[in-house]
Each structure stands twice: as structure tokens, then as C-alpha cells.
Amino acid sequence: MELQTYIEYLKNYDGPEVTFMEVCGSHTAAIAKSGIARVISPKIHLVSGPGCPVCVSPSGYVDRLIALAKEPETTVCTFGDLLRIPGTEYSLNEAKGQGASVEMVYSPMDVIALAKEHPDHTYVFGAVGFETTVPVYTVLLDEMLREHITNIRLLTALKVMPPVIGWLCDNGAHIDGFIAPGHVSVITGSKHFEALSRQYGIPFAVTGFSPKELVLGIYGLLRMWEQKEELRQQGDSLTKNFYPSVVTTEGNTIAQAKVEQYFEPGPAVWRGMGEIADSGLYLRPEYAAYDAGSRGLDEDHKINKACRCDQVLMGKISSYDCPLFGKVCTPLSPQGACMVSSEGSCYQRYLNR
Numbered sequence: 001m002e003l004q005t006y007i008e009y010l011k012n013y014d015g016p017e018v019t020f021m022e023v024c025g026s027h028t029a030a031i032a033k034s035g036i037a038r039v040i041s042p043k044i045h046l047v048s049g050p051g052c053p054v055c056v057s058p059s060g061y062v063d064r065l066i067a068l069a070k071e072p073e074t075t076v077c078t079f080g081d082l083l084r085i086p087g088t089e090y091s092l093n094e095a096k097g098q099g100a101s102v103e104m105v106y107s108p109m110d111v112i113a114l115a116k117e118h119p120d121h122t123y124v125f126g127a128v129g130f131e132t133t134v135p136v137y138t139v140l141l142d143e144m145l146r147e148h149i150t151n152i153r154l155l156t157a158l159k160v161m162p163p164v165i166g167w168l169c170d171n172g173a174h175i176d177g178f179i180a181p182g183h184v185s186v187i188t189g190s191k192h193f194e195a196l197s198r199q200y201g202i203p204f205a206v207t208g209f210s211p212k213e214l215v216l217g218i219y220g221l222l223r224m225w226e227q228k229e230e231l232r233q234q235g236d237s238l239t240k241n242f243y244p245s246v247v248t249t250e251g252n253t254i255a256q257a258k259v260e261q262y263f264e265p266g267p268a269v270w271r272g273m274g275e276i277a278d279s280g281l282y283l284r285p286e287y288a289a290y291d292a293g294s295r296g297l298d299e300d301h302k303i304n305k306a307c308r309c310d311q312v313l314m315g316k317i318s319s320y321d322c323p324l325f326g327k328v329c330t331p332l333s334p335q336g337a338c339m340v341s342s343e344g345s346c347y348q349r350y351l352n353r
């Protein structure tokens, strides 16, 4: 079928109202930029879920990074987005303005050079991310071990997708289908979502980020949703891979083994949602010397009481429904986590409004 045929189908859909959620910050950005929501039937609702790793990191995590950055002979290094995310009182950027030692880096490997140059100084890397990013941290750990570098620690806020998707399904999110994250699936394989689609009877479409791939993924999701009873009766999977150029069923097994070597699952707090069992990844006890105290960072604080990030992250409301959106809360004056990161749904809605 031609792309135009898929678009026509989505445009002319007149069945029951359906809500599809994307759970990937890059999908949030790609969907907002493409304008797809304005082209398809108003009966197909596209909502954003907790797909931005920076947005879902709790304020207790930011507070801990700030406390470390204030310790003598210690520097906190991390990616740019994390510098602006609010903690209980202020962000890492604001803490830097008050004298805390904070450095923005472009890659975790940049810390290796710093640590070698200043062996008496401690570097703490603020490691956030989902299944996509975790293998990068295993490369950093490999290098630290190989080079016998002992002055780098990781403060992790690493998360995995299936437990939070299960949590959303169990907590009344009313999602009819998920646009499964393409980048995550490169590492985990499309099989990562099989158990969820079976348990909840909800379709998952793994897809890419170009407008064409998004149209194909949303069309595939709608068709699976329309035929789900039939598919189930035939024993067919409700997880389909529409991104076969880079995603396989099994994923990158070498990266998976590396992650398994260094990390183990544990409970994690998601901003706005609270603690979700087994949704975090933590350094295994044998690597505890490299951990800067990542477990139990559970404080979850709102900088503005009217901020509705929690409901936005659960797909219960759109950013437009927040009374602060575009008025008090803008990318230059973010009042909540979803407006801070470029992968946040409020940020993207604001840019593409």
C-alpha cells in the first residue's frame, strides 16, 4: 500500500474513539514536529507518556546531585537537559551559579579524560536514561575498570519501560495502544513488549521517527486495535515491528549482556507517579564502589503547585489542558519537568503549537 492510502485511512477513520500513547521522548518530538495529529481523524487521540528520562527523574535525584556538587573536591558532570530540571529548591544550573561544581558534558566518556587529568578530584556522573542509554554507561564502566580509574562515581536514575507501561494500564490510563519506543527496541528487541500486549490485550507498534514511519506505525496500531479479538483468537501477537531496518525481535544481545553484567532491577520513583517496582536499574553490589548513592532517592516535589506534569506524563490530559501552559510556563520559564527538557511533551507542544 502507498503511504497516501495509510494517511487516507487514518484521516477517514470513523470508528469508536481511540487513544494511543507514545512512550519515547524522541517520538514525542517527532510526532509534534510532523503535525500528524492535525491530519488524522479527531477520533484518534495521540497522547504522550513518561518517555522523557529527564522529565521523570524525581526531585530527590536532582537534590542529591546538588549535594554532591557542593562537596569539596567533587564535580558533577551530566548532559545539558539535566542541568535545568528542578530539584526541591533549585536546579543544578542554579546551584552552579551559587558555587557548586557542575560541568556539562556531551558524552559519559568525557569524564574519563577529566578523571585522568585530575586524579585527586572526584567526578560524579549524573546517569539518566532508559534501556537505550544504559549500554553507554556499561562502556564507561568497562573503560574505568580497564584503566583502573577510581575517581569516577555514577549517580544513576536509570529506568526501564515495561513496568511503567504496566503501571499505567493498572492505574486507569485508558490507553488503547502504545507506539513502542524505536530506540529502546533496538537494544531490547520488539519481544520486550510481547508480555505486556498479551497481559493487557493492548497492541504495541514498534516504529521509527520519520513522518512515514510514524504514519505506518499509527496505521498498524489502529488496524491491530480494530482486529485485536480476531488476532487473539488466532494466537497472533499484538506486538508488531514496523521498524525492521534497525529493530529485530531479539535486539542487541551483546548490549543486553553488558547491562545484565553491571546492573540489576530495583524500585524507582517516577516524577508525578511515585515508586514503581522493578522499574529502575542499579549498579550490582559488586560495583557498589562506583555508586554515588543512587538508591532510595524518593523525594518528589512540584515547583509550582498548579503544574499538572503528573497527569500529562500519565496521558490523562494534554499539555494544553494545564492552566499554566504557554502563559506562566514556557521553555524560558519552565514550571514543571515536562517543559524543561527538549524531549518533554509540554516543551514540544509549546514549540509546535
Ligand code: SF4
Residues within 6 Å of the ligand: 304, 306, 307, 308, 309, 310, 312, 319, 322, 323, 324, 325, 326, 329, 330, 334, 335, 336, 337, 338, 339, 340, 346
Ligand atoms: Fe507542568 Fe508547565 Fe506542563 Fe503545565 S505546561 S504541566 S506547568 S510543565
